[in-house]
Amino acid sequence: MIDLTRPSQQVARDLIGALLTFDGVGGVVVETEAYDIDDPASHAFSGPTPRNAPMFGPVGRAYVYRSYGLHWCLNIVCGPNPGAAVLFRALEPTVGLDRMIARRGLTDIRRLTAGPGRLCQALGIGTAQNAMPMTDPPFHLEPAPAQVAVIEGPRIGITKAVEQPWRFGLAGSPFLSRPFKPLT
DNA sequence: CTTTTGATGCCCT
């Protein structure tokens, strides 16, 4: 099993290539971002609030929040200390394709789960899953079966701590929410 | 292909 008590940056990296499903629907994790309590871009930065409460609870639970009033975003709580989590940004859809296509109203596999909001819509994740343990059914999470090539870069859609390279991706995956800058 | 804009709810100061 993935060691969720490690710092969020390391967990975010470990999760690339892992299999994540919810209620028998999901795929391979291809993109994540790490957030931390000492991180101005994190919801946990200003301390516990009603919204971010799961981030200060046990490791392995889900932290689901509403984004821009319309979308849901899924995190897994981790870290040696409270207030850290990893945001799931994209999957490669592999399990339950028909249900994801139905929920998203799309047949374009590349856009089924490429983005945190899209991913939650495809898996049927919402506020009901907040604080739910992701280590037990109906969630299923298993480590990457083999070593994978991981690339990193700055996080997306934030305005603070933009310079931190805490976004991780599966190298060459066509299922990323956005491409990573070429490493030069 | 890229950029822009509107939809939309809710937490926090």
Added chain:
DNA sequence: GGGCATCAAAAGA
């Protein structure tokens, strides 16, 4: 009341 860890559709080039 400001500001989002977003997305899809529309408009420009």
